[in-house]
Amino acid sequence: MTAPELPSSDATAPAAQPVGRATGLIHHAYEPPGGFGSVQPGVFKASTVFFHDTAALKAREWKDKSGYTYGLHGTPTTFTLEERLATLEGGRQCLLAPSGLSALTLVAQSLLKAGDEVLLPDNVYAPNRDFTRVELAHWGITHRVYDPMDPASLAGLINERTRLLWLEAPGSVTLEFPDLQALLAVARQHPRLVVALDNTWGAGLAFNPFELGVSGPNGAAGVDISVHALTKYPSGGGDVLMGSVVTRDAALHLQLKLTHMRLGLGVGANDAEALLRGLPSLALRYAAHDRATRAVAQWLSARSEFAQVLHPALPESPGHAAWAQVATQAGGLVSVVFDHRRFAADRVDAFVDALRLFRIGYSWGGPVSLVMPYSLRGMRQFGPLAGRGNDTLVRFAIGLEEVDDLLADLEQALKVMG
Numbered sequence: 001m002t003a004p005e006l007p008s009s010d011a012t013a014p015a016a017q018p019v020g021r022a023t024g025l026i027h028h029a030y031e032p033p034g035g036f037g038s039v040q041p042g043v044f045k046a047s048t049v050f051f052h053d054t055a056a057l058k059a060r061e062w063k064d065k066s067g068y069t070y071g072l073h074g075t076p077t078t079f080t081l082e083e084r085l086a087t088l089e090g091g092r093q094c095l096l097a098p099s100g101l102s103a104l105t106l107v108a109q110s111l112l113k114a115g116d117e118v119l120l121p122d123n124v125y126a127p128n129r130d131f132t133r134v135e136l137a138h139w140g141i142t143h144r145v146y147d148p149m150d151p152a153s154l155a156g157l158i159n160e161r162t163r164l165l166w167l168e169a170p171g172s173v174t175l176e177f178p179d180l181q182a183l184l185a186v187a188r189q190h191p192r193l194v195v196a197l198d199n200t201w202g203a204g205l206a207f208n209p210f211e212l213g214v215s216g217p218n219g220a221a222g223v224d225i226s227v228h229a230l231t232k233y234p235s236g237g238g239d240v241l242m243g244s245v246v247t248r249d250a251a252l253h254l255q256l257k258l259t260h261m262r263l264g265l266g267v268g269a270n271d272a273e274a275l276l277r278g279l280p281s282l283a284l285r286y287a288a289h290d291r292a293t294r295a296v297a298q299w300l301s302a303r304s305e306f307a308q309v310l311h312p313a314l315p316e317s318p319g320h321a322a323w324a325q326v327a328t329q330a331g332g333l334v335s336v337v338f339d340h341r342r343f344a345a346d347r348v349d350a351f352v353d354a355l356r357l358f359r360i361g362y363s364w365g366g367p368v369s370l371v372m373p374y375s376l377r378g379m380r381q382f383g384p385l386a387g388r389g390n391d392t393l394v395r396f397a398i399g400l401e402e403v404d405d406l407l408a409d410l411e412q413a414l415k416v417m418g
């Protein structure tokens, strides 16, 4: 039996020599031709990446995407996804992390050192607050919480130790929409302060975080960093966990990228491929979530059971004017508040349990509508909800079902409450 020959025309392979069959399965001869055109890019899986010779090894540069060195430093699949996400969010560079939360913590770990202080909005994504309160405190990094609905209160908290400011618009449970331009204007009085936005709700579609009309360093007109839990709308399936960190400034990106490398954050190629498959329909899905959620929010506001309906496009919802100033879409979340004097927590639970199409579960952005009850006790330090500690909030994440079916489900479940 003749042994297979390695191809001599392959510029990246060593010189041809006869090998055994098992070796031939490993050093296989077929190389795909260039110029294969298809809708979806190929999936490249790698830890090891070959170098043609030692000169190539020494010359290889991965930081600017001009070459590949190791799977953790990127593959054609992850570089493609990074490029598309930077485009989506209006940025120039992107890093991928294994979850939205790890993308948030990467930013803090890269920018903060012992003695620094970070400012969090009262409505910050709770696990980001827990990370800050526990892990960052272990490392000698302090934090303070500001009222996102009161930009003047933010100004009073910034001092020479303040290094990082988190923004979130709206809060992902209570859905109050801060005046991003006013908060940014305060932050830009302090050139050392890096401004990072958790942009999961807006998904790069509701508004452009880098074009908010407030000038900053390096010609930026918005935030310095946009973090996105791709787990939500970009995945769209409720089945992939990933996060991204998008920037417009090359030096800031490099600082984050070096930390990213030293922390060993990597994402799986199949997950990256699932996201690449979701991105072309992202805008259509987001618009569908937006449309359906506005209809549900309108319907909820016409009911008598709720003390409050929270949704940025409702004129009576906190921050509506600030939302209207920067955003065109309103996302897929709507929350209601039950007054405990009318509906104690166990009756709210009965309502949630009676829902059939809405499933009980965390997260959002997928096809299935989700519901989650939250006690308001201790949830807020500032604003009207801070005084509603005995009340229950229920958040709905509107999926892609037909709106009439969702409304019928809500109606039958409300009957259970009497």
Ligand SMILES: *Cc1c(COP(=O)(O)O)cnc(C)c1O
Pocket: 098, 099, 100, 101, 102, 125, 172, 198, 200, 201, 229, 230, 231, 232, 241, 242, 243, 363
């Ligand atoms: C879900 C979420 C995250 C975290 O994403 P994971 O992928 O679940 O870690 C961060 N911020 C917001 C606002 C989120 O909703």
